[in-house]
Amino acid sequence: MRPEVTGRKPSQSTTMIDADALSIDEFCARHSISRTLFYKLRLQGLMPATFKLGTRVLISREAAAAWRRAREAAATAA
DSSP, X not given: OOXXXXXXXXXXXXXXXXXXXXXXXXXXXXXXXXXXXXXXHHHTTOSOOOEEETTEEEEEHHHHHHHHHHHHHHHHHO
């Protein structure tokens, strides 16, 4: 059976798998946190570094990985 052709673009979940940078929404979805929690923790300095590309705020793959390592280290130290 052939897949249905709808004329729609593939969903972002399949196209953003290996992105070099993530939007805040994509980062939050990938790490199962809300935008509200992201901004709350960002004020405390507990979120990864971001950069601007035009008007978009992005998080690099490297910054996200460093953030995960830091969170894991903090969890094991506690």
